[in-house]
Amino acid sequence: MSKIEEVKAKVEAGKSKLVPGLVQEALDEGSAPAEVLQAMVESMGVVGDKFSAGEIFVPEMLIAAKAMSKGVEVLKPLMAGDGSTSLGTCVIGTVAGDLHDIGKNLVSMMIESAGFDMVDLGVDVPADTFVQAIKDNTNVKIVACSGLLTTTMPALKEAVATVKAAFPDIKVIVGGAPVTPEYAAEVGADGYAPDAGSAAVKARELATA
Amino acid sequence: MLTKRQNLMEVIKGGTPDRFVNQYEFMELIMEAPMDLPLAPAPGTRVKNKWGITFDWPADQIGSFPMHDEEHKALKDITDWKNQVKAPSVFYTDEEWAAAEAHAKSVDRNDKFVTAFCAPGIFEMTHHLMSMEDALMALYEEPEAMKELIDYVVEYELAYAAEVIKHIHPDALFHHDDWGSQISSFISPQMFNEFIVPAYKQVYGFWKANGVELIIHHSDSYAANLVPFMIEMGIDIWQGVMTTNNVPELIKKYGEKITFMGDIDSGRVDFPGWTREKIYEDTKKACEECGKLYFIPCLSQGLNISSFPGVYEATSDVIDQLSKEMF
Numbered sequence: 001m002s003k004i005e006e007v008k009a010k011v012e013a014g015k016s017k018l019v020p021g022l023v024q025e026a027l028d029e030g031s032a033p034a035e036v037l038q039a040m041v042e043s044m045g046v047v048g049d050k051f052s053a054g055e056i057f058v059p060e061m062l063i064a065a066k067a068m069s070k071g072v073e074v075l076k077p078l079m080a081g082d083g084s085t086s087l088g089t090c091v092i093g094t095v096a097g098d099l100h101d102i103g104k105n106l107v108s109m110m111i112e113s114a115g116f117d118m119v120d121l122g123v124d125v126p127a128d129t130f131v132q133a134i135k136d137n138t139n140v141k142i143v144a145c146s147g148l149l150t151t152t153m154p155a156l157k158e159a160v161a162t163v164k165a166a167f168p169d170i171k172v173i174v175g176g177a178p179v180t181p182e183y184a185a186e187v188g189a190d191g192y193a194p195d196a197g198s199a200a201v202k203a204r205e206l207a208t209a
Numbered sequence: 210m211l212t213k214r215q216n217l218m219e220v221i222k223g224g225t226p227d228r229f230v231n232q233y234e235f236m237e238l239i240m241e242a243p244m245d246l247p248l249a250p251a252p253g254t255r256v257k258n259k260w261g262i263t264f265d266w267p268a269d270q271i272g273s274f275p276m277h278d279e280e281h282k283a284l285k286d287i288t289d290w291k292n293q294v295k296a297p298s299v300f301y302t303d304e305e306w307a308a309a310e311a312h313a314k315s316v317d318r319n320d321k322f323v324t325a326f327c328a329p330g331i332f333e334m335t336h337h338l339m340s341m342e343d344a345l346m347a348l349y350e351e352p353e354a355m356k357e358l359i360d361y362v363v364e365y366e367l368a369y370a371a372e373v374i375k376h377i378h379p380d381a382l383f384h385h386d387d388w389g390s391q392i393s394s395f396i397s398p399q400m401f402n403e404f405i406v407p408a409y410k411q412v413y414g415f416w417k418a419n420g421v422e423l424i425i426h427h428s429d430s431y432a433a434n435l436v437p438f439m440i441e442m443g444i445d446i447w448q449g450v451m452t453t454n455n456v457p458e459l460i461k462k463y464g465e466k467i468t469f470m471g472d473i474d475s476g477r478v479d480f481p482g483w484t485r486e487k488i489y490e491d492t493k494k495a496c497e498e499c500g501k502l503y504f505i506p507c508l509s510q511g512l513n514i515s516s517f518p519g520v521y522e523a524t525s526d527v528i529d530q531l532s533k534e535m536f
């Protein structure tokens with residue numbers, strides 16, 4: 001197995017202790033940093049698909065994301081300023097009135113693994129804060145809003161409306177247990193995904209469209 | 210007419226019930242029992258419970274949350290759990306038990322089950338202590354330490370159970386532990402079998418060996434993939450089963466071994482603009498599809514209450530109506 005294949009396999013298996021060393025070996029073998037990064041992004045794509053299909057569960061996804069981020073730490077100094085590798089910035093948060101963050105965090109990890117720079121606003125995020133974050137950060141392409149409570153569905157709607165009113169070109173995706181594709185369409189979101197793996201696919205699709 | 214208790218037994222044994230069991234009616238929950246609940250009591254309050262877990266309920270929110278920022282996280286390093294986690298005492302004074310004992314004594318045990326309540330669950334305790342992310346990753350990264358921590362929580366639960374049994378002699382146990390999101394279990398069945406099943410076999414085995422006839426477990430989530438383990442643990446009724454589990458199919462497959470209580474998703478019917486019509490629609494569908502045996506129509510919520518006033522009562526009323534229509 002080539003080093004880069006090994007990196008892929010170990011990211012998928014969530015071996016965060018082994019990945020940094022393997023990434024270094026792949027670089028030493030002559031692979032370009034962008035190539036190694038791409039390999040890891042692909043592994044996380046596989047992880048996301050397996051999660052969507054119910055083949056793996058939250059812990060497997062968490063350790064894979066952790067392994068990837070350990071690998072990225074090795075690459076970072078080599079790729080600084082190389083904006084070409086990023087798909088853009090994604091602002092994410094759980095909407096006002098809601099404190100659930102497990103799903104939001106997973107979505108954030110997966111979108112980051114797909115090649116975005118993440119700005120995580122945390123939980124209980126008012127609609128205006130999403131707009132402010134777009135202003136405060138460069139190259140924002142996607143805003144992702146999570147909501148887990150039926151009582152905060154109106155806050156989700158407000159977040160989408162507020163962002164869209166201020167920045168019609170920025171794509172907004174929504175999700176969370178009570179959110180349906182119909183509801184997402186009804187509130188004017190550009191995308192919906194039922195889980196973290198497909199959220200990353202959706203974000204990439206919208207940013208590269 | 211059968212008593213509530215008799216009717217429940219007919220449902221779970223596959224006999225001839227004379228109506229639907231109506232939500233929590235068969236359980237007389239002894240909530241006066243002294244316990245260490247995993248929540249802050251009211252909007253605008255913050256409490257540190259006896260395990261050292263801080264729960265915060267911001268004034269503008271609908272419920273409380275365990276805090277896991279660096280300052281508040283009770284367990285910061287799983288490998289050092291022995292120093293960082295200290296179980297509270299399970300001993301309370303006779304005075305503290307008095308209200309619970311009086312309540313238990315007042316119950317007609319032919320009509321209802323005197324029911325002990327336990328929350329959080331063992332899995333929940335691990336993530337309340339250290340955050341969900343840390344807890345789930347530790348299952349891979351520090352499995353031995355996690356097993357030790359789980360054993361420690363089990364010891365506490367057993368000691369607490371002994372006290373509850375001594376004071377109120379419960380006939381049933383209602384035990385919480387959320388094991389999933391609405392579409393999947395948090396952990397794989399294999400991992401569940403390795404970490405969680407042995408813990409609950411001990412705990413539920415102990416209650417059953419001490420006079421408890423009925424174990425009702427709450428997990429308002431998807432967990433269809435865990436049902437064989439629930440049976441192995443000794444769970445008689447899974448409460449909180451959401452529609453995403455395909456309850457009619459579960460009943461066909463496992464009904465003789467375990468009863469399903471739920472199939473009315475709180476998320477769909479319990480919100481500020483709720484209506485009786487909507488509740489009727491979901492409840493009727495549940496009752497028609499699931500049938501009269503091994504099924505108890507119930508909101509998925511983990512207590513005999515609703516988030517919005519009137520929803521629980523309206524659901525009970527609808528179930529009475531459906532009993533009249535269908536029996």
Ligand code: B12
Pocket residue numbers: 058097098099100101102103104106107144145146147148149150151173174175176177178192193194195196197199248270271272273274275341387389390391392429430431475476477479480509510511516
């Ligand atoms: C774990 C949990 C908690 C934990 C949360 C810990 C944390 N740090 O988040 C604790 C115990 C603290 C908690 C507290 C409360 N909870 Co809660 N909780 C849950 C539970 C069991 C699981 C949620 C979860 O983490 N799932 C796991 C993740 C991985 O899944 P997920 O969140 O669905 O996310 C996935 C997808 O939805 C999607 N996704 C998520 N966000 C986004 C965003 C985008 C952009 C996209 C594309 C996709 C996407 O991808 C994710 C990953 O695959 C659910 C029950 C359930 N069955 O869902 C209740 C549930 C959400 N909680 C509920 C309630 C009521 C509360 C409380 C009010 C309880 C109380 N009375 O105190 C408080 C809330 C306080 C507040 N203001 O927010 C209710 C909501 C009911 C309703 N009517 O809406 C639920 C449904 C339980 C129930 N049936 O009653 N809860």
